[in-house]
Amino acid sequence: MSDHTVKAFTEELDGLVSLVSRMGGLAEKAVIDSIKAITRRDLGLAKAVVAGDKDIDLIQREIEARVMRILALRHPMAKDLRQTVAALKLASDIERIGDMAKNIARRSETISEYEPIALTKSIDRMGKLACAQLKQVLDAYN
Numbered sequence: 001m002s003d004h005t006v007k008a009f010t011e012e013l014d015g016l017v018s019l020v021s022r023m024g025g026l027a028e029k030a031v032i033d034s035i036k037a038i039t040r041r042d043l044g045l046a047k048a049v050v051a052g053d054k055d056i057d058l059i060q061r062e063i064e065a066r067v068m069r070i071l072a073l074r075h076p077m078a079k080d081l082r083q084t085v086a087a088l089k090l091a092s093d094i095e096r097i098g099d100m101a102k103n104i105a106r107r108s109e110t111i112s113e114y115e116p117i118a119l120t121k122s123i124d125r126m127g128k129l130a131c132a133q134l135k136q137v138l139d140a141y142n
Contacts, residue, residue, distance in 0.1 A: 009074050016066050016087050017142060020094070023059040024138040026052065027094045028131050030101035035127030037108040039120040049105035056098035063091040090141060097134065 030049050037046035067088045070076060076084050 009070075009080075012066070012070055012074070013076075013080060013083060016063065016070070016084065019059055019063050019066070020087050020090050021138060021142060023056060023063065023091060023094050024134060026056050026059070027097040027101065028134050030056065030098050031104075031127055031131055031134070034101040034104035034108070035124055037105050038111055039124050041108070041112040041116075043109055043112060046105040046108040050102050053098050053102040056095055060091045060095040063087055067091075086141060090137070094134075 030052055033045050033052075034049045036042060037049060067084055070084050074080075
C-alpha cells in the first residue's frame with residue numbers, strides 16, 4: 001500500500017482491500033460447498049450455502065458504501081483511484097458469483113431426487129477450476 005500524508009486514508013484503503021478479500025473468500029467457499037452439495041447429495045450443506053449468501057450481499061453493500069465515502073471525501077488519484085474503483089467492480093462480480101453458488105445449491109435438492117450420474121467428477125473439476133480463477137483475480141487485486 002502507498003503511504004499517504006493522512007494515515008486514515010491508508011487505513012481506509014487497506015480496509016477496503018480486506019473487505020474485498022473477505023468477500024472473495026466467502027464466495028469461494030460458497031462455490032466449493034455448492035459443488036460438494038451436488039456431488040455428495042448433501043442438502044444440509046446446500047441450505048448453508050443459500051443462507052450464507054446474505055453475508056456476501058451485506059459485504060457488497062458495505063464495500064459500496066465505503067467506496068462512495070472514499071470517492072466523496074478523499075478524492076483518490078492514480079493508483080488509489082484505480083484500486084477504489086476496482087473494489088466496486090469486484091464487489092459486484094463477487095456478489096454475482098455468490099448468487100450463482102446459491103443457485104447451484106438450490107438445484108442440488110432437485111438433482112438429489114434423481115439417480116447419481118457419472119458427471120460428478122466433471123462437475124467437481126469444473127468447480128475447482130472456477131475457484132482457481134477466482135483466487136487468481138483476488139490475488140491480482142491484492
